[in-house]
Amino acid sequence: MAFVPRYHQLKEIIREGIQSGDLKPGDVIPSERELSERYNVSRMTARQSIVELTNEGLLYRRQGKGTFVAWPKIAQQLTALTGFTGDIRARGQRPGTKLLEMGMVQVDGHAALRLQVPTGQRVARLYRARLADDEPLALEQSLISFFGCEQLLEVDLVATSLYGLLETRFGLPPIEAEQEIEAGLATEAEAELLEIAVGSPVLLLRRTTYTERHQPIEYAESVYRGDKYAFHTRLLRPPTQ
Ligand code: 16G
Numbered sequence: 001m002a003f004v005p006r007y008h009q010l011k012e013i014i015r016e017g018i019q020s021g022d023l024k025p026g027d028v029i030p031s032e033r034e035l036s037e038r039y040n041v042s043r044m045t046a047r048q049s050i051v052e053l054t055n056e057g058l059l060y061r062r063q064g065k066g067t068f069v070a071w072p073k074i075a076q077q078l079t080a081l082t083g084f085t086g087d088i089r090a091r092g093q094r095p096g097t098k099l100l101e102m103g104m105v106q107v108d109g110h111a112a113l114r115l116q117v118p119t120g121q122r123v124a125r126l127y128r129a130r131l132a133d134d135e136p137l138a139l140e141q142s143l144i145s146f147f148g149c150e151q152l153l154e155v156d157l158v159a160t161s162l163y164g165l166l167e168t169r170f171g172l173p174p175i176e177a178e179q180e181i182e183a184g185l186a187t188e189a190e191a192e193l194l195e196i197a198v199g200s201p202v203l204l205l206r207r208t209t210y211t212e213r214h215q216p217i218e219y220a221e222s223v224y225r226g227d228k229y230a231f232h233t234r235l236l237r238p239p240t241q
Pocket residue numbers: 082083084085086140142160161162163164205206207218220222
């Protein structure tokens with residue numbers, strides 16, 4: 001039989017426990033000492049198993065509280081233009097918004113280019129924490145640009161979907177978007193709002209959303225929790241030339 005390192009065996013035992021449902025999301029994992037006694041391995045071995053499963057996103061640690069089974073990641077499709085509220089509802093969870101900041105701002109050169117407006121143009125800015133079942137998943141800064149966009153700030157944006165509002169109240173349905181995704185590390189301020197450790201992996205997303213006639217209406221910069229999201233897309237091989 002091929003040699004399998006002890007930590008790997010222990011990892012597989014824990015993994016099977018999660019897959020079979022014996023260990024459920026949020027359950028605490030036995031301590032390194034308990035694991036080493038129960039499976040007759042060294043504490044170093046137990047620690048290595050836990051560290052690797054944590055790195056794989058199956059477990060997460062809470063300082064001073066222990067190690068827990070993580071929730072499965074959200075598989076976000078990158079083929080359809082959807083909003084946060086719709087995505088979370090489709091998963092059977094309760095979407096939530098914490099409005100962190102809002103107001104009219106002057107756009108810098110970068111955002112102006114994305115929104116196809118002159119630098120310094122006044123646009124509506126929303127900075128929102130987005131939650132699912134009260135758990136923070138993402139921070140989103142949206143710059144919204146259209147004639148009369150200041151009216152957006154009069155609406156209760158905690159209870160309403162931005163995309164829903166743009167479509168039904170302002171007649172500006174989001175139709176298409178361009179999006180970039182990059183890896184990043186949570187800053188101190190982001191970590192606090194997302195309830196994760198400083199320096200945790202995050203996904204940085206930049207999206208330009210267009211309404212009819214390819215008119216940009218939103219430029220958003222978002223920080224998504226790396227332990228919560230996996231992005232899926234479908235690729236078709238181009239016909240050979
Ligand atoms: C998504 C968009 C965000 C948009 C929001 C609208 C990304 C990276 N971002 O989260 O740009 O503002 O949906 O959601 O996907 P809402 O309709 O629930 O307000």
